[in-house]
Amino acid sequence: MTLPTEMRAVEITEPGAAEVLKPCKRPVPSPRAGEVLIRLAYAGVNRPDALQRAGKYAPPPTASDLPGLEGAGEIVALGDGVSNLAVGDQVSALLPGGGYAEYVTTPAAHCLPIPNGMSMAQAACIPENYFTVWSNVFMRGGLKAGERFLVHGGSSGIGTTAIQLAHAFGARVFTTAGSDTKCGVCSDLGAERAINYKDEDFVSVLKDEGGADLILDMVGGSYINRNIKTLVPDGRMVHIAFLEGPVVEVNFAMIMAKRLTITGSTLRPQSDLAKARMADELRELVWPLLDAGKLQIVMDSTFSLEDAAKAHAWMETSNHIGKIVLKV
Numbered sequence: 001m002t003l004p005t006e007m008r009a010v011e012i013t014e015p016g017a018a019e020v021l022k023p024c025k026r027p028v029p030s031p032r033a034g035e036v037l038i039r040l041a042y043a044g045v046n047r048p049d050a051l052q053r054a055g056k057y058a059p060p061p062t063a064s065d066l067p068g069l070e071g072a073g074e075i076v077a078l079g080d081g082v083s084n085l086a087v088g089d090q091v092s093a094l095l096p097g098g099g100y101a102e103y104v105t106t107p108a109a110h111c112l113p114i115p116n117g118m119s120m121a122q123a124a125c126i127p128e129n130y131f132t133v134w135s136n137v138f139m140r141g142g143l144k145a146g147e148r149f150l151v152h153g154g155s156s157g158i159g160t161t162a163i164q165l166a167h168a169f170g171a172r173v174f175t176t177a178g179s180d181t182k183c184g185v186c187s188d189l190g191a192e193r194a195i196n197y198k199d200e201d202f203v204s205v206l207k208d209e210g211g212a213d214l215i216l217d218m219v220g221g222s223y224i225n226r227n228i229k230t231l232v233p234d235g236r237m238v239h240i241a242f243l244e245g246p247v248v249e250v251n252f253a254m255i256m257a258k259r260l261t262i263t264g265s266t267l268r269p270q271s272d273l274a275k276a277r278m279a280d281e282l283r284e285l286v287w288p289l290l291d292a293g294k295l296q297i298v299m300d301s302t303f304s305l306e307d308a309a310k311a312h313a314w315m316e317t318s319n320h321i322g323k324i325v326l327k328v
């Protein structure tokens with residue numbers, strides 16, 4: 001297959017608001033040892049892309065400076081030592097960056113098959129949310145069947161994934177979201193109780209249920225002390241973002257008295273090996289559910305690659321429900 005030397009992409013011209021994203025031309029990257037080159041059909045849009053665009057989430061040193069952490073497409077070239085994938089395979093892939101482009105490289109170990117019956121657009125929405133939710137809720141947070149699980153931001157890409165996975169693995173799921181419409185979507189996905197945080201206090205709702213065993217939090221700020229109140233003794237809290245800010249005053253005596261575990265992680269800076277281990281668990285435990293149609297990909301909207309700035313502006317209204325994708 002003859003590959004072009006140049007491709008269409010969208011770059012961050014300077015740190016700033018959505019309009020700093022501009023179409024450009026870039027050289028087609030070459031796969032290094034252990035990597036594949038993918039011609040993308042769709043690229044997923046995620047909040048971390050907006051943080052990177054704003055200059056608050058720098059790419060790791062070896063990653064592309066182009067935004068884009070996930071996508072789906074066809075493998076068009078293999079780096080040295082790749083034997084488990086072939087040119088022509090269609091994959092859904094976690095990317096180290098560079099997804100807002102026609103071609104992207106990523107470790108072969110971070111590629112998963114397109115689940116049965118799924119479109120490329122749906123498959124592009126999977127990796128960032130599934131790797132993040134699986135590693136934080138199950139690997140780090142140790143969620144077990146029968147536990148009460150609270151996820152904030154239930155209508156986000158992360159939230160819609162966390163609700164479905166926790167429900168599928170037998171947990172009782174509680175969630176917060178900012179409108180009744182969003183709460184309705186969360187209930188349809190398997191949340192036992194979706195709390196419109198503008199009308200109701202999640203602390204008292206959960207207190208009536210006996211408290212939360214595990215909380216996945218992306219809000220931080222004023223939620224941190226309220227989460228601590230909501231957790232049962234030996235409860236766990238996993239942070240993946242701080243939409244309301246990371247700095248608060250906390251009485252650590254509560255953490256000691258309740259024997260709480262407070263942790264968190266970001267996906268992107270973790271090693272290729274750590275991400276490959278997540279991919280292995282997802283392939284074994286979660287892909288059968290996707291293949292069987294037991295998990296839905298909640299999609300909000302599709303923009304063209306060149307309209308990435310419009311996609312970011314829409315995401316930052318927080319009016320969307322589920323995932324936004326770019327058609328490459």
Ligand SMILES: NC(=O)c1ccc[n+]([C@@H]2O[C@H](COP(=O)([O-])OP(=O)(O)OC[C@H]3O[C@@H](n4cnc5c(N)ncnc54)[C@H](OP(=O)(O)O)[C@@H]3O)[C@@H](O)[C@H]2O)c1
Pocket residue numbers: 045046047048051128132153154155156157158159176177178179182218219239240241242243244265266267268315318319320322
């Ligand atoms: N740690 C990691 O590795 C990792 C990986 C991926 C994503 N993340 C983070 O996880 C979060 C969700 O990502 P996503 O791509 O799924 O996001 P998203 O679809 O854009 O959704 C974020 C949602 O959070 C809700 N929200 C609650 N409080 C908010 C506040 N103070 N400001 C803005 N929104 C608020 C909003 O809905 P309401 O109407 O309900 O308020 C909003 O729709 C992001 O913060 C992202 O940076 C972390």
